Amino acid sequence: MTTTATRPPAPLPEQRDRSILTRLQHLLHAQATIGPAVVLLVAVIVFALLSDRFLTPGNISLILQQVAVVGTLAVGQTIVILTAGIDLSCGAIMVLTSIVMAKVAAGTGLPGLPALLLGFAVGTLCGLLNGVLVTRLKLPPFIVTLGTLNVFFAVNLWYSGSATIRGTDMPKLLLWTGQTFNIAGTRITYGSIMLVVLVAAMAFVLKNTAWGRHVYSTGDDLEASRLSGIRTARVLLSVYATAGLIYALAAWTLIGRIASASPQAGQTDNLDSITAVVIGGTSLFGGRGAVVGSLIGALIVGVFRNGLALAGVDVLWQTMAVGVLIIVAVSLDQWIRKVKA
Amino acid sequence: MSRRAFGLTAAAVLALSAAACGGGGSSGSTTLVGLVTKTDTNPFFVKMKEGAQQAASSSGATVQSFAGKQDGDNQSQVDAIENLIASGAKGILITPSDSKAIVPSVDKARAAGLLVIALDTPLEPASAADATFATDNYKAGLLIGQWAKAKFAANGKQPKIAMLDLNPNQVSVDVQRDQGFLEGFGVDVKDKNKIGDEADPRIVGHDVTNGDPSGGRTAMENLLQKDPGVNLVYTINEPAAAGAYEALKAAGKEKDVVIVSVDGGCPGVNNVKAGVIGATSQQYPLKMAQLGVEAVTKFAKDGSKPQNTDTGVTLITDQPAQGVESKDSAFGLQNCWG
Amino acid sequence: MTTPVLQATGLVKRYGKVTALAGADLELLPGEILAVIGDNGAGKSSLIKALSGAVVPDEGQILVDGEPVSFSSPLDARRAGIETVHQSLAVSPSLDIAANLFLGRERRRKGVLGSVFRMLDRQGMREEARRQLDALGIMTIQNPGQAVETLSGGQRQAVAVARAAAFGSRVVIMDEPTAALGVRESRAVLDLVLQVRDRGLPVILISHNMPHVFEVADRIHIQRLGRRKAVVDPKSVSMSDAVAIMTGAMEPPEAA
Numbered sequence: 001m002t003t004t005a006t007r008p009p010a011p012l013p014e015q016r017d018r019s020i021l022t023r024l025q026h027l028l029h030a031q032a033t034i035g036p037a038v039v040l041l042v043a044v045i046v047f048a049l050l051s052d053r054f055l056t057p058g059n060i061s062l063i064l065q066q067v068a069v070v071g072t073l074a075v076g077q078t079i080v081i082l083t084a085g086i087d088l089s090c091g092a093i094m095v096l097t098s099i100v101m102a103k104v105a106a107g108t109g110l111p112g113l114p115a116l117l118l119g120f121a122v123g124t125l126c127g128l129l130n131g132v133l134v135t136r137l138k139l140p141p142f143i144v145t146l147g148t149l150n151v152f153f154a155v156n157l158w159y160s161g162s163a164t165i166r167g168t169d170m171p172k173l174l175l176w177t178g179q180t181f182n183i184a185g186t187r188i189t190y191g192s193i194m195l196v197v198l199v200a201a202m203a204f205v206l207k208n209t210a211w212g213r214h215v216y217s218t219g220d221d222l223e224a225s226r227l228s229g230i231r232t233a234r235v236l237l238s239v240y241a242t243a244g245l246i247y248a249l250a251a252w253t254l255i256g257r258i259a260s261a262s263p264q265a266g267q268t269d270n271l272d273s274i275t276a277v278v279i280g281g282t283s284l285f286g287g288r289g290a291v292v293g294s295l296i297g298a299l300i301v302g303v304f305r306n307g308l309a310l311a312g313v314d315v316l317w318q319t320m321a322v323g324v325l326i327i328v329a330v331s332l333d334q335w336i337r338k339v340k341a
Numbered sequence: 342m343s344r345r346a347f348g349l350t351a352a353a354v355l356a357l358s359a360a361a362c363g364g365g366g367s368s369g370s371t372t373l374v375g376l377v378t379k380t381d382t383n384p385f386f387v388k389m390k391e392g393a394q395q396a397a398s399s400s401g402a403t404v405q406s407f408a409g410k411q412d413g414d415n416q417s418q419v420d421a422i423e424n425l426i427a428s429g430a431k432g433i434l435i436t437p438s439d440s441k442a443i444v445p446s447v448d449k450a451r452a453a454g455l456l457v458i459a460l461d462t463p464l465e466p467a468s469a470a471d472a473t474f475a476t477d478n479y480k481a482g483l484l485i486g487q488w489a490k491a492k493f494a495a496n497g498k499q500p501k502i503a504m505l506d507l508n509p510n511q512v513s514v515d516v517q518r519d520q521g522f523l524e525g526f527g528v529d530v531k532d533k534n535k536i537g538d539e540a541d542p543r544i545v546g547h548d549v550t551n552g553d554p555s556g557g558r559t560a561m562e563n564l565l566q567k568d569p570g571v572n573l574v575y576t577i578n579e580p581a582a583a584g585a586y587e588a589l590k591a592a593g594k595e596k597d598v599v600i601v602s603v604d605g606g607c608p609g610v611n612n613v614k615a616g617v618i619g620a621t622s623q624q625y626p627l628k629m630a631q632l633g634v635e636a637v638t639k640f641a642k643d644g645s646k647p648q649n650t651d652t653g654v655t656l657i658t659d660q661p662a663q664g665v666e667s668k669d670s671a672f673g674l675q676n677c678w679g
Numbered sequence: 680m681t682t683p684v685l686q687a688t689g690l691v692k693r694y695g696k697v698t699a700l701a702g703a704d705l706e707l708l709p710g711e712i713l714a715v716i717g718d719n720g721a722g723k724s725s726l727i728k729a730l731s732g733a734v735v736p737d738e739g740q741i742l743v744d745g746e747p748v749s750f751s752s753p754l755d756a757r758r759a760g761i762e763t764v765h766q767s768l769a770v771s772p773s774l775d776i777a778a779n780l781f782l783g784r785e786r787r788r789k790g791v792l793g794s795v796f797r798m799l800d801r802q803g804m805r806e807e808a809r810r811q812l813d814a815l816g817i818m819t820i821q822n823p824g825q826a827v828e829t830l831s832g833g834q835r836q837a838v839a840v841a842r843a844a845a846f847g848s849r850v851v852i853m854d855e856p857t858a859a860l861g862v863r864e865s866r867a868v869l870d871l872v873l874q875v876r877d878r879g880l881p882v883i884l885i886s887h888n889m890p891h892v893f894e895v896a897d898r899i900h901i902q903r904l905g906r907r908k909a910v911v912d913p914k915s916v917s918m919s920d921a922v923a924i925m926t927g928a929m930e931p932p933e934a935a
Contacts, residue, residue, distance in 0.1 A: 051567075059566055066559050162387045163679070164580070164608055180591070187591075208798045210785040213778055217771035227733075227769035229754045229783035258554035259587050262580065264382050265553050267411060287773045309563035314537060315509045315549045 025336060032281040032289055035332055036296040039279075039325075043300060047307030054310055057186040064192045067302035068177075069094075069254045069266075071195045073273035074280070074294040075202055076127075076246030079239050081277050082206075083219040084286025085141035087240070089130060090247050091269035092152035095262075097123040098251035099156055101174060102165040102261030112173025120248045126152060127244015131237040149270065160263040167259035178256025191253035195295070198249065202291045215239060220287025275322060276301060279329045288333075300325065372402040372641040374634050375425035375433040377418050381408035383552075384606055384679035385626050386436065389460065392630035393434065400638045405430065412552070413510060415439040422446040425455070432456035432637030434630065440465040440513055456640040458647065460629045462514055472636070472647045474629045476654050478517035478603070481622035482575075484656040484665065485601040486525020488620045489573055491662035492599065498572060502526070503564040504536075504547040505557060505576045505585055511536055515577060518603050519547075522575045545571050550581040557584025565592055576602045579609030579621065586617045605657060606679035613657055614670040620658035626678055628652045682745040684709050684881050685730065685761065685850050690739035692725050699725035700736065701905035705883075707850060712872065712882045714892040714913075716925055717902030723885055724854070726902065730883070731763040731852055732756030743849065760849030764856060768839045772828035776820065777801070777808035779827050780842045811845045812837070815874045819867075833864025840871045844880065851875055852883045857891055869895055889918050901925050 027034065048055040073090050080087045101119030104110050110118075126148070133144040167175055177191035206212035214235045217225045226232050255261055280297025282289025304321045376393045378386035390406050397404040405428065407421030415438050423446070425433055432455055437443045440462060447457050447469050459470040467473055493500045504523075507515040520530045528541045537547050545568040550556035557576065565571055565588060574589075576582040582602040589595040595617075602609060605623025612618045629652045636647040656665060657673035683706040692700040700722045707713050717723045728734035730741065732750035740747055743759050750756045756763070770779045781804050787793035788800045808823040817837045820830070827835055836856055843851045853872065857865040865888075872895050876882050886892050892899060893913045901909045901924050909924055909931030916932070923929035 053566055062562050062566060066562065069555065157382060162382060162384050166608070178587075178591075208796075208801070210787070210797070210799060213774065213782070213785060213799070217774055217778075217782060220771045220773045221769075224767065224769040224771055225782070227753060227763075227765055227767075228771075229757060254555065257587070258558060258584055260554060260583065262554055264580065265555050267382075267553070268551060287771070305559070306563050306566070309546065309548055309560075310567050312546060312567070315547065319509055 025338070032283075032333075032336065033293045033296065036279060036281045036293050036300065036329070040296050040300050040303065043303050043307065047303065047311065050307065051310040054307055057184065059306070059310075061186045061188050061192070063299065063302045063306050064195075065189050065257070066306065067276075067298040068189065068191045068195050069250050069257060070269055070272045070276055070301075071295055071298035072198060072250035072253055073247060073269055074276040074298050075195075075198055075291050076243035076250075077273040077277050078280075078282055078289065078291045078294045079202070079206075079215060080141070080243050081219075081274075081282055081284060082215050082286060082289055083236055083239050084222070084284075085134065085219075085236070085239075086145065086274065086284070087130065087243060088142065088145040088270055088274075089126070089149040089152055090243070090250075090273050091266040092149045092156065093123055093126040093244055093247040094251045094254060094269065095266040096126065096152045096156040096159075097248040098255050098261045098265070099160045099165070099263055101251065102170050102255060103160065105171050105174060106165050106169040110171075112171035115171065116173060116252065119251060120245055123248025123251065124241050124245045127247070128237065128241040130244070131240030134240065135233040135236050156263050160261075162263055164263065165261040167255070170255070170261070174252065174255050175259060176256060177253045178259060189256065191256050194249065194253065198246070199291050199295045206291065211235070211238070216287055218286075272301070275326060279325050281329065281333065283333050284330070297329075372432075372638050373425075373428060373430040374402050374404050374637045375421070375428075375430040375435075376404055376406040376630070376633075377421045377425075377433060377435040378406070378408045379412055379414075379418075379436050379438045380410070381406075385461075385604065388606075388678035389436070389626040389630045392627035393634050395627075396631040396634035400635060402634060402638050402641075404634065409438050412508070413438050413512070415442045418443055419446045422450050426450055426453050430455060431641040432458065432633075434458050434460050434633040434637070435470075436461045437464055438512075444469045456637055456646060458633050458636060460633055461624075461626065465513070467649075472649050474632050474636075474647075474650045474652055476624035476629075477651055478514050479521040481603045481624060481654045482518040482521020482523075483525035484622050484654065484667075485575070485603065485620050486522040486527075488525075488656060488658060488662045488665045488667065489522075489575075489599065489601055490526045491665055492619070492660070493573070495663065500526075500543050500573050501568060501570045502528075502544045503561065503571045503574045504544060505550050505560050505564075505574060505581055506536055506547055507552050507577045508549050518577060519575070522601070550577060550584065552578050552581055554580050554584030554587070557581035558588045559584075561585035561588035562592075565589070565594070569594075572598050574598060574600045576600060578602060579604045579606055579612065579618065582609070582618050582621075583612060586612075605655070605673060605677055607674065607677040608679060610657055610670055610673035610677045613659060613673060616659075619660065620656060620662075620667070621673075623655045623657045623673055623676065625652050625654075625676070681708055683707055683742070684744060685883070686742040686745075687726070687730060688740050688742070690726065690729055690736045690741070692722075692729065692734065692736050698905055700729070700739075702739070703902070703905060704907045705730070705900060706910075707881050707883055708898075709881055710876065710879065711897040712876050712884055712895050713898050713900055714884045714886060714896035715900045715902060716886065716889075716892060716921065718925055721902040721925075722905040723902050727763070727852055727854055727883070727885060730756070731761060733763075757846070760847060761852065762843035762847035762850070763852040764836075764839045764843045764854065766854040766858065768835055770827050770835060770839060773826055775824050775826050776812075776830075776838050777805040777823045779838060780804070780808045780811065780823075780845060782842075784846065807845075808841075811841045814878075815841055815844060815871055817841065817867075817871070831864065833860050833867055836860065836864070836868050837871060840868065840875065844871075844875045844878065847875075847880050849880070850883065851880050852885075854885045855887065856884070857886065857888055865891065889922065893918055893921075901931070903927060 097119045100122050101115050105115035134141050180187040180189050214230050218232050218235045276298035277294045280293030308318050393404045409417040457470050459473040461475050463473045464470050519536045520533050523530050531538045546564050548560035550560045579602045582600050599619040602621045656667040658667045661667050685707040687705040690700045690703045729736045732753040732755050786800045788798045792798045805823045856868050899911050924931050
């Protein structure tokens, strides 16, 4: 029987001479959120210089309110994308949920809390449907959610009759997310607070629980996860269902913001949530990213929109800016992934 | 060919043609009318569809409806027209998403003998359709502009105008309402076909809303942030106006700011009654659809083509202004849609 | 006669018309390194998949410590104490070394934080990972908090082996551990294989690389045409003879 003493340990790998660029690449690799955070900081500085009405507490609170709906959607979208999936139906689930909550309450006189919980249940079930189709039929998430997007949207139109439900017909609880409270002289909506709490909670869960790790590893390498004993089908199901619940939270925030439940709302939110996630540094290939990044991504888009409007720039350039941001974000992600030992 | 062979062939051809004609006449059962709208989510188009179907059942026609997926989706409308030509429709009623790009398909339909009527939005050139039944969107804007001008002349305030448009694409309905409003208010619009080229200092800015309440709120917030003194808001439609109102309410300014809009949908007119919207131009999608179906059935019967028809626009407000004709919200509610 | 730690008798596995295993046998004795060699199509991977629970055989029996078992998933095999280092390594590149070591069997914090909030004991796992790496003499990996994708091929292999050694209580199966590695890194991995055996865990080593096989194996199981053709002693049979038996060019010597 041989012992370790007779064989010398393998020599260390050569220390590589690292250039600034390579160092940056490694840094971003370790912490994917730094890139977007820097972009946000730079954008805030630039717009503050362009307009003295930009960097006021009131305006900052406004921007947070403006991104609250998409930001909430983006949290759900983030966990789906972390599993190397994508959810094109998030906006449709949100709108359907908002209509169900509002219509049931306005029509049957159901009080706020049960109506809200019913909405949450509907959102979770819609997400679960996505999860079942992805895991059982083994279809690509892009295709599945493209299909369910249309299904949920059609159900939404049918159930609502294309009619908007007014806030005045709804119980107060449904509108709670739009109410504000005073902090340090500025008004902040409960919906914005809910978003921040949600991001913190999800970040905690992803970092500190086994489920969180399984989400990352399932997206990073599905086969390796399976071989390691992770029940990947269960992980995926739970991710899509949780995302559905989060979209229902976004519905609540939406009702608070527009003081109504409109079946025509949220048409662009599907793509906007994906934009926020991508700009925030989460990789579309799965296994890499953070929910804080998605919040930053949503804020970046909101800051650009608000900042450009204050600076009097034509709306055309807002659209251009978002497009450029996406391309930069994805290219950056590709570069970061190339890190070698 | 010998005389006999020629005679036999001629007889066969005649017999076949007779059979074909006879078959065409009787096998068609009812007149097929195609309705192609921009989307099927906007209540405006939902009402149009209902109106078409009502008119169809009373005049013995059938309506087949199609819609694009969103504003600007030209391809779905192209496909719809081809479908209708193949199905043997007698006429097509269309609200074009892209007034220019749809023209080749319209030409195809007309060449195949179908009657094509543009509803709500004219084609470019307007003569590409057999007729246009539409709201004069420019007039719709003009009316609310004139009303706002009179209102501000009466209260003597210095106007600060926020313009809430549809989207960056500068589609005709967006441009016409925006420019009509500005002209009615007394602003030099420079190029009537372009939003945003004005230099009048009374305009605080333009932003886009996507025609929905969420976009309306965000756009209003941003313009309000740019200049908190905004006291007049033009909105592309009533859902955007509802969103703008929420933004004003959150800033505590809803009493100081006047909102004007276009559409005349029932929720919108209710908002006029509630004081959320100061004045709105009401249009009549049901009427457009009804007239359209009637025109197609008439064309199928005797081949006569209709004339361009302005389906009318009425200013609805509970605060009538000097020199601008209007009707009140009660009238609006009787004639509203959605 | 010692009870084999792991034994397979008469395993049969068919995939449609193809018969991968045609009545295969195997015995793994305590404290040994058993190399499994065979040409392509001999049924090596199917044999290993059956033993590691990745595949359910159509016929035949598997015994652990003399007791019959049936594995319906890789988890069942793991629970029986059989750990497998797959050819693909089955590591999640973006996660760190400690996370990979405990992948699928994460440790939670003690008390309320662990049971109610289900918080992971990240510090504890990292320390344990460091201990496991040290125990196997893996000096080249400095920081268990490093992401696996920043490691070289050999280092990743070392992590996969450390994982198997840490959790394996009965058997460690290694599938082509040196196949993708250069000379120096193969050296290090072979050392690890010996380390594992010296800790008391018997090893089944599948390999194409004859010199490596002859260097570490105590016995060599030669698989041919879905069956065990022979088990030879590397000290008494030459490399070329072993290859010849494997390809059918030579008949095996009489069993001892």
